[in-house]
Amino acid sequence: MASSAPATACIARLAADRRVHQAFQWLHLHEQQIMRWQAEMVAIAAPPFGEQARAEWLCVRFRDLDLGEPHLDEAGNAVATRRGTDATSERVLISAHIDTVFPAGTPVEPALRGSRLSGPGACDNGAGVAAMLALTAAMRHASLETAHDVIFIGNVGEEGEGDLRGMRHFYRDGGEGITAHLVLDGAGDQTAVTHALGSQRWLVTVRGPGGHAWTDAGRPNPIVILSRAIQKFSEVALPDTPRTTVNVGTIEGGTAINAIPEQAAARFDLRSTDPEQLVRLEVELHRAVEDAVLAANRGQHENSAGVRSSIEKIGDRPAGRLPGDSMLMQFLQAVDRHLAIRTEPRIASTDANIPLSLGVPAMSLGAGGEGGGIHTRAEWYDGRGRESALRRVLLLLLAVAGG
Numbered sequence: 283m284a285s286s287a288p289a290t291a292c293i294a295r296l297a298a299d300r301r302v303h304q305a306f307q308w309l310h311l312h313e314q315q316i317m318r319w320q321a322e323m324v325a326i327a328a329p330p331f332g333e334q335a336r337a338e339w340l341c342v343r344f345r346d347l348d349l350g351e352p353h354l355d356e357a358g359n360a361v362a363t364r365r366g367t368d369a370t371s372e373r374v375l376i377s378a379h380i381d382t383v384f385p386a387g388t389p390v391e392p393a394l395r396g397s398r399l400s401g402p403g404a405c406d407n408g409a410g411v412a413a414m415l416a417l418t419a420a421m422r423h424a425s426l427e428t429a430h431d432v433i434f435i436g437n438v439g440e441e442g443e444g445d446l447r448g449m450r451h452f453y454r455d456g457g458e459g460i461t462a463h464l465v466l467d468g469a470g471d472q473t474a475v476t477h478a479l480g481s482q483r484w485l486v487t488v489r490g491p492g493g494h495a496w497t498d499a500g501r502p503n504p505i506v507i508l509s510r511a512i513q514k515f516s517e518v519a520l521p522d523t524p525r526t527t528v529n530v531g532t533i534e535g536g537t538a539i540n541a542i543p544e545q546a547a548a549r550f551d552l553r554s555t556d557p558e559q560l561v562r563l564e565v566e567l568h569r570a571v572e573d574a575v576l577a578a579n580r581g582q583h584e585n586s587a588g589v590r591s592s593i594e595k596i597g598d599r600p601a602g603r604l605p606g607d608s609m610l611m612q613f614l615q616a617v618d619r620h621l622a623i624r625t626e627p628r629i630a631s632t633d634a635n636i637p638l639s640l641g642v643p644a645m646s647l648g649a650g651g652e653g654g655g656i657h658t659r660a661e662w663y664d665g666r667g668r669e670s671a672l673r674r675v676l677l678l679l680l681a682v683a684g685g
C-alpha cells in the first residue's frame with residue numbers, strides 16, 4: 283500500500299535509533315522491576331469510586347520517574363506530562379485504567395511466584411499500569427525525546443458503573459490538540475481494539491406496598507413482578523449480525539423472608555456493534571417492565587397502593603471507530619510488520635470509546651504477557667513475553683509523538 287510508505291519509513295528510522303535500542307535494552311533487563319511495580323499496585327485496593335489510594339501511589343511513581351507536574355485531577359485521575367521539544371499545542375496521550383471491578387472489602391493480597399502474579403486485578407489492569415511505568419522508565423533511561431508532549435494518565439472509572447468517567451472528564455473539552463491516544467489494558471501483544479463497542483446499562487427498580495407475609499398475603503410482590511419482566515425481556519430475539527448481547531448482571535431486593543418485599547432491582551447490560559439495536563432493546567426493556575407492572579396492578583383493588591417501576595440509565599458508552607486509513611492505524615501496521623506481529627483489530631468497550639466517539643485517533647492495546655481469570659478473584663498474570671508488547675507500544679508511541 284503506497285500510502286503506508288511514510289509510516290514504514292518512520293518506524294524503520296526509529297528502529298535503527300541507538301536510543302530506541304537502549305530503551306529496548308532497559309525493558310529487557312528490568313522485568314523484575316516492572317513486576318514489582320505491578321505487585322505493589324495490585325496490593326492497593328481500587329474498587330469502583332474508591333481509586334484514590336492507588337492514584338496517589340501512581341503519582342509518586344510518576345514523580346520518581348521525573349514526569350512533569352504529577353497530580354490528581356478533579357475526577358481522581360493520576361496525570362503527568364513528559365514535555366516535548368516542540369512548542370506546539372499538540373499532545374499525545376497514553377493511559378491505563380487503575381480501577382478494578384472488585385467491591386470495597388475484597389481481599390487483595392497478591393501473590394508473586396516466579397513470573398506469575400495472582401490476585402484480583404493482577405492483569406486487568408495491573409499489566410497496563412505496569413507497562414505505562416516501564417515505558418516511562420525506558421524512555422528516561424535512553425533520553426528519548428518527542429516533538430509533542432506525552433501525557434500519562436492512570437485513569438479512574440473504566441470498569442462497570444464507572445462508565446468511563448475518568449476519560450470523559452479528561453475529554454470534557456472535546457480533546458482539542460490531542461493527535462493520538464494509546465490505551466493500555468490487560469495482557470497480550472497482538473490485539474488492537476480500534477472499533478469501540480457501544481453499550482447501555484440500565485437499573486430497573488420495582489416498588490410495591492410491601493407487607494406481612496401472612497396477614498397481607500395477596501399484595502403484589504416486586505420480586506415476582508421483576509422476575510416476570512426479566513423473563514419476558516430474556517425472550518427478545520438477538521441477532522448474531524450485528525452482534526448484540528444482553529446480560530442481567532445483578533438482582534437484589536426484599537427485606538426478610540417473612541415480609542412481602544417493598545422493592546426489587548436488577549441491572550442490565552446491553553451491547554451491540556450497531557447503535558440501532560440498542561435503541562430497539564431499550565424499547566423492549568421498557569415494554570417488558572411496564573407490561574409486568576400493568577398486569578400486577580390490574581389485579582389489585584383500586585384503593586390499595588399500586589406497584590411502580592423506574593427504569594434508569596446508569597451507563598452509556600458511545601460507539602466509534604478508528605478509520606482504517608488513519609495515520610495511527612498505518613503506524614500500528616508498520617510497527618507490527620517490523621516486529622513480525624500479526625495485527626488483530628478488534629471491537630470492544632474500552633476507555634478508547636470516548637476519544638473514538640469524538641473523532642480522536644485512539645486504540646486500546648494489550649500490555650503483553652498472559653493473563654486469565656479476568657474479573658474473578660482467581661485472576662492471574664504471567665509476565666513472560668511481556669517485552670514484545672512493550673516494544674510494540676514504545677515504537678508506536680514514539681511514532682505518533684514525533685520521536
Ligand SMILES: [Zn+2]
Pocket residue numbers: 379406407440467468
Ligand atoms: Zn481493563
